[in-house]
Amino acid sequence: MTYPITAQRIVLAARPDGEPTAQDFRQESLALQAPQAGQMLLKTLYLSLDPYMRGRMNDSKSYSPPVQLGETMVGEVVAQVVDSKVEGFNAGDIVLAHSGWTSHGLSNGEGVRKIDPATAPIETRLGVLGMPGFTAYAGLREIGKPRAGETVVVAAASGPVGSLVGQLAQRAGARAVGIAGGVEKCAFVKDVLGFDVVIDHRAEDFVDQLATACPDGIDVYFENVGGPIWQAVFPLLNQFARVPVCGLIADYNGTSTTDAGLSVAGLMRGILTRSITLRGFINYDLNHCFPDFIREIAPAIKNGEIKHLEDVVDGLENSPQTFIGMLKGRNFGKVLIKVADAFR
Amino acid sequence: MTYPITAQRIVLAARPDGEPTAQDFRQESLALQAPQAGQMLLKTLYLSLDPYMRGRMNDSKSYSPPVQLGETMVGEVVAQVVDSKVEGFNAGDIVLAHSGWTSHGLSNGEGVRKIDPATAPIETRLGVLGMPGFTAYAGLREIGKPRAGETVVVAAASGPVGSLVGQLAQRAGARAVGIAGGVEKCAFVKDVLGFDVVIDHRAEDFVDQLATACPDGIDVYFENVGGPIWQAVFPLLNQFARVPVCGLIADYNGTSTTDAGLSVAGLMRGILTRSITLRGFINYDLNHCFPDFIREIAPAIKNGEIKHLEDVVDGLENSPQTFIGMLKGRNFGKVLIKVADAFR
Numbered sequence A, B: 001m002t003y004p005i006t007a008q009r010i011v012l013a014a015r016p017d018g019e020p021t022a023q024d025f026r027q028e029s030l031a032l033q034a035p036q037a038g039q040m041l042l043k044t045l046y047l048s049l050d051p052y053m054r055g056r057m058n059d060s061k062s063y064s065p066p067v068q069l070g071e072t073m074v075g076e077v078v079a080q081v082v083d084s085k086v087e088g089f090n091a092g093d094i095v096l097a098h099s100g101w102t103s104h105g106l107s108n109g110e111g112v113r114k115i116d117p118a119t120a121p122i123e124t125r126l127g128v129l130g131m132p133g134f135t136a137y138a139g140l141r142e143i144g145k146p147r148a149g150e151t152v153v154v155a156a157a158s159g160p161v162g163s164l165v166g167q168l169a170q171r172a173g174a175r176a177v178g179i180a181g182g183v184e185k186c187a188f189v190k191d192v193l194g195f196d197v198v199i200d201h202r203a204e205d206f207v208d209q210l211a212t213a214c215p216d217g218i219d220v221y222f223e224n225v226g227g228p229i230w231q232a233v234f235p236l237l238n239q240f241a242r243v244p245v246c247g248l249i250a251d252y253n254g255t256s257t258t259d260a261g262l263s264v265a266g267l268m269r270g271i272l273t274r275s276i277t278l279r280g281f282i283n284y285d286l287n288h289c290f291p292d293f294i295r296e297i298a299p300a301i302k303n304g305e306i307k308h309l310e311d312v313v314d315g316l317e318n319s320p321q322t323f324i325g326m327l328k329g330r331n332f333g334k335v336l337i338k339v340a341d342a343f344r
Helices: A052-056 A122-126 A131-144 A160-171 A183-192 A206-213 A227-236 A264-273 A283-302 A316-327 B052-056 B122-126 B131-144 B160-171 B183-192 B206-213 B227-236 B264-273 B283-302 B316-327
Strands: A005-012 A025-032 A040-048 A077-084 A094-097 A104-107 A151-154 A175-180 A197-200 A218-222 A237-245 A277-280 A310-314 A334-338 B005-012 B025-032 B040-048 B077-084 B094-097 B104-107 B151-154 B175-180 B197-200 B218-222 B237-245 B277-280 B310-314 B334-338
Touching: A005 A104, A005 A316, A025 A316, A040 A094, A040 A122, A040 A316, A077 A104, A077 A122, A094 A122, A122 A131, A122 A310, A122 A334, A131 A160, A131 A218, A131 A237, A131 A283, A151 A160, A160 A175, A160 A218, A175 A183, A175 A206, A183 A197, A197 A206, A206 A227, A218 A227, A227 A237, A227 A264, A227 B264, A237 B264, A264 B227, A264 B237, A264 B264, A264 B277, A277 B264, A310 A316, A316 A334, B005 B104, B005 B316, B025 B316, B040 B094, B040 B122, B040 B316, B077 B104, B077 B122, B094 B122, B122 B131, B122 B310, B122 B334, B131 B160, B131 B218, B131 B237, B131 B283, B151 B160, B160 B175, B160 B218, B175 B183, B175 B206, B183 B197, B197 B206, B206 B227, B218 B227, B227 B237, B227 B264, B310 B316, B316 B334
Parallel strands: A151 A175, A151 A218, A175 A197, A218 A237, A237 A277, A310 A334, B151 B175, B151 B218, B175 B197, B218 B237, B237 B277, B310 B334
Antiparallel strands: A005 A025, A040 A077, A040 A104, A040 A334, A077 A094, A277 B277, B005 B025, B040 B077, B040 B104, B040 B334, B077 B094
């Protein structure tokens, strides 16, 4: 290895007002020196793009601090150790790290976790076997608690969280009703993932279709979108319904028309009279479930019982446009940026 | 006993639009014949007036069916058995029953429970040792789960639910912050009930006072009012806050301005980013806690550790006006109608 090496990274150039645009991001080169004692150099192989990143672009209090202007956009990556002066990590190791939108990163090993490429394809560690999959698993197990014969509804059903929610609901004996946008995604949810029913939220009679698809009401709604879909779901929630709240992608750009029908008073009244539980969570609130998640899900991925789909885009430079499109529902499957090939 | 006896009852005369008025009720006489085999005659001693009754006056789906026009208003009573042909019940027994707003009722014994007058004053079975007290106990134990050092907020703090919520919070080592309306009620909450802080929701700077009273935020908000108080509480809820939703008196008349500040989107965002739990419940959802409730609370009432206040109005004929006033916060303590004296 000859140092310095030139890393590419993408920084937050401006705080978006509503939907982000290309001008809110900037690509920069950065010279990286050789790792010092206690450091290692990581080469990014895959970068995960996830809806939560939109929240980090705002200068407002959330569960995590915002990205500062001029700072590298945050994100989880699968990386390979290039050069290590950190005990326990060797050149060639495949790891999960929070390097962000960058081709290379220096790390002291904190929060970096080695993964075994033999368990499952490495890119699944950012999707069905990673944070999104774990979010589905833990939210259902700890909050949704689907039982045999119940009806579980999830939106963004072709996405990395929704696709697992439906499959896990069915493994618990419940009916899985998926909501997705467009013919192609709906066909995938029904035919490949095997949900019991799928509904296109773009259909004009979406609200009626949802009611028809849930003749016995809804027992679990796994909330990852918010907005008009939440408005349509709420009246159908049964007595004792459980709503894990893990995301609100429709609201992230602050452009949603959520309050069209439902009011706060109406929501509270429904929660009261139907003994409904709403519980917000972030996957790491439920980290105690992680070992069970890997133990149960990894084999089911390997033997094909659990289906998953990745939407892989080549090149770090394409991250901003891909991210912007993802917030509009243009992706199909778990969105990953392939930054580089692994070396042997 | 000479039959027929003439019972007085109050029926629903019209469905109110907003706040109920005297015209929505009508008093009627009814001739009751002697109880047949399997029946008993109950004489009402105390009738409980509770906010949930407002919901039953509407012709809309709720957790219980509405009262029909011309039917006796529903309600729980402490009654005395006058004449019994039901096994296990004898003349003179004191019982809890759902006779409604009536001086006498015929019952087949279903849902009727004998109570021991030696345990506690019989009227407390409709208040601190009855449904309202149990609502406070079960909602805190199963949903609120206050821990030492946490801050618990409850509105209608001088009422039968709120007054126990605060006292139980303190028994768990938490700080109790009460909200009440007017100088007299606030003094009672602070000086008699012993809450750590009390705030008058009629104060112009109520929102600021609430924030000042909760310098470490709010961990548990026991929701029994809704409306503007909920709007003020929500921004102060901490990470992992728990909100048992047991009542929304501010919204029962459908005249609340709940949506002044908070939107559904804002509410959902807060639930997500702060991992908040909202859970609606009706006391009987949590009936498994009832034996513990009686075991723990009855002695604490008897020895004076737990304070309570009843607001007793004489005469069944005064039920409508008392109920209308209660919905406006005019009562002070658990509202009871004294219908008759017990006989020996």
